[in-house]
Amino acid sequence: MERIKIVKALGVATALPMLYLADVAPEASLGLILVPEAHAIVGAPLTPLSVAGVARRTTVRAASAAANTAATSQQQAATAQQQQATAQQQAATAQQQAATAQQQQAAAARPAGAPAVGTVVNALPAGCAPATRSGVEYQNCGGVYYRAAFQGNNLVYVVQ
Amino acid sequence: MKSTLRKHLTAALSRWCTIAVVAGFSVGVQAQPAGIAAEAKQLLKASTDFLMSQQHFSADTRNTLEIVLKSGQKIEFNHTARQSVQRPNKLRAERTGDLVNQVFIYDGKSLTLYNPQENVYSQVAAPDTLDGMLDFARTKLDIVAPAGDIIAEKAYEILMDEVTDGFVVGKAVIEGVRCDHLAFRAPHVDLQIWIQEGEQPLPRRFVITTRDVVNAPQFAVTVTRWNLEPTFDAQAFGFTPPAGATKVDFLPR
Numbered sequence: 001m002e003r004i005k006i007v008k009a010l011g012v013a014t015a016l017p018m019l020y021l022a023d024v025a026p027e028a029s030l031g032l033i034l035v036p037e038a039h040a041i042v043g044a045p046l047t048p049l050s051v052a053g054v055a056r057r058t059t060v061r062a063a064s065a066a067a068n069t070a071a072t073s074q075q076q077a078a079t080a081q082q083q084q085a086t087a088q089q090q091a092a093t094a095q096q097q098a099a100t101a102q103q104q105q106a107a108a109a110r111p112a113g114a115p116a117v118g119t120v121v122n123a124l125p126a127g128c129a130p131a132t133r134s135g136v137e138y139q140n141c142g143g144v145y146y147r148a149a150f151q152g153n154n155l156v157y158v159v160q
Numbered sequence: 161m162k163s164t165l166r167k168h169l170t171a172a173l174s175r176w177c178t179i180a181v182v183a184g185f186s187v188g189v190q191a192q193p194a195g196i197a198a199e200a201k202q203l204l205k206a207s208t209d210f211l212m213s214q215q216h217f218s219a220d221t222r223n224t225l226e227i228v229l230k231s232g233q234k235i236e237f238n239h240t241a242r243q244s245v246q247r248p249n250k251l252r253a254e255r256t257g258d259l260v261n262q263v264f265i266y267d268g269k270s271l272t273l274y275n276p277q278e279n280v281y282s283q284v285a286a287p288d289t290l291d292g293m294l295d296f297a298r299t300k301l302d303i304v305a306p307a308g309d310i311i312a313e314k315a316y317e318i319l320m321d322e323v324t325d326g327f328v329v330g331k332a333v334i335e336g337v338r339c340d341h342l343a344f345r346a347p348h349v350d351l352q353i354w355i356q357e358g359e360q361p362l363p364r365r366f367v368i369t370t371r372d373v374v375n376a377p378q379f380a381v382t383v384t385r386w387n388l389e390p391t392f393d394a395q396a397f398g399f400t401p402p403a404g405a406t407k408v409d410f411l412p413r
Contacts, residue, residue, distance in 0.1 A: 044227050044370075044377055120411070137406045150282045151411045152302035153262065155275050158411070 111143040119159040120151065196326035200342045203328065204353065207361040208315040216392070218244040219307070220385040225259065226377035234375060243307045244390065249289050250397040253306040264305055265399045266293050272399040273303065279405045301410050310363060319353075322346040331357075334364040335384060348372050362386050 115121075128141040138145040138160060146157040211217075225237045239257020244250075249268035255261065263274040268288055274281040284301070286293045291313050297303040309318045326344040332354055333339065339354040354365040367380045401407065 044225065044373070148278070148280050148406060148408045149411045150273055150301075150303075150408060153260075153273065153304060155278055155280055155408075156411070 114144045115159045117159055120156050121146070121159070122154065122156055124157055194325060196320075196323060196344070197328060199328050200326040200344070201320070203340050203342055203355050203361070204319065204326075205316050207353075207355045207363055208310070208319070210361050211310060211315065211363075212313060214245075214247075214388055216244075216246045216388075216390055218242060218387045218390045219383050221307075222382045222384050223255075223257070224378075224380045226379070228373060228375045228377050232375055234377065240384075241306055243311075244392060244396060245290075245311050246392060246397065247290065249293070251290060251293075251305060251311070252397055255306060263399075264303075265397060266290075266305070267397045267399075271297060271301075271303075274399065274405075279402060280408055281399070281401060281405055282408050282410055283399070284410060300413065302413055319351070320344075323351070335382065337364055339364050360386075360388070 124139055124146055125141045125144075128139040128146070131138045131140040131145065133145070136147070138147050139157065145160040147160055149156055149158055219242070221241045221243070223239050223241060225239075227235045227237065229235060237258045239255050239260055241253060241255040244252045249266070251264070251266040253264040255264075261275060261277045263272075263276065265272040265274070266286060269285065270283050271286040271293060272281055272283045287296050290311060294305055294308045294312055297305055298308075309315060312318060323344045323346045326342065329341040329343050329352075331338065332341040334354045338357045340357060342353045342355065344351045344353070348371060350369040350371060352365075352367040352369075353363055356362045356364050363383065365380070365382045367378055369376050369378045
């Protein structure tokens, strides 16, 4: 395809506050798939009214909240954050363990160089075929199974 | 406001064009007083109040989204949409275009997203009011309901949130309809709204300019048709999965 192919962007574009697109990996935040790479997007506008307000609110409130916070509450916030971080770490470890177990389970069937289990992509690689395992529909792409899901307004595929 | 910005611009242009064609000139936009002009607020409030008072309606829109490439080149994408609303708690939005093909359905109990191209849908239980559902969709699912903010009860507050400046640009004609043209500024974005003159102050066009992004890309919505007396059939807000449709989950946020 010669023209830039952007898939399913709009929902996501509307869903995220994208105020500093130039500073972030736009493909990631937009959920855009770009072909060719060289034409990567620098920025997109905030989209509909359906979101302009939200985006503004989220960002600006976060900023002003941070600015207004007194030292005490900052300390409290820091403590809370630390606790949250610890909890997050624990959760992450558990997740990792689960993922590892899953990976080991799947290892026998998975081709070498397959993307990690749980990887979320915006489009399937070429050469996929629908496949049903235990009543659940997947896409079998060269031995790697993907399952469709919505992430916000965006249809994505999760590596199994 | 007797002499609007547009009149000034027009007058300035015609005056200058006759005498200063050769010299490169720029028309100085009149400095607007800081703050939000009461007239601009009133016009917007009248519009959101009017929409709130409508128990059912549908709007067809033509939407354009600009993307800025690394080279600085702007690329435009288009889609059309139809939003149908039945208060207190039904909404259907269909969007069709280069970037999006999606149906959003809320029947007062559940919310469905359906992508016809992939024949994939997802359905979850949702709160039983429009505002509750919009909030739920945004915060729990990261989903934006098309036109969500203008149909919300708090539409005016949502639109004016963080707005620091606003004024009436002047009269305009959108899709053949006479409108008042309003311009607002908020951190990061500029917002223009065109509101139909007269007894039915319907929003006719929106433009959002994101100033912080290089080349300030815009998102624009033009309402090509308002229908305040729509007839919705029994299935308008229901969803029956088409043959072979795959039901998928929402990924946790």
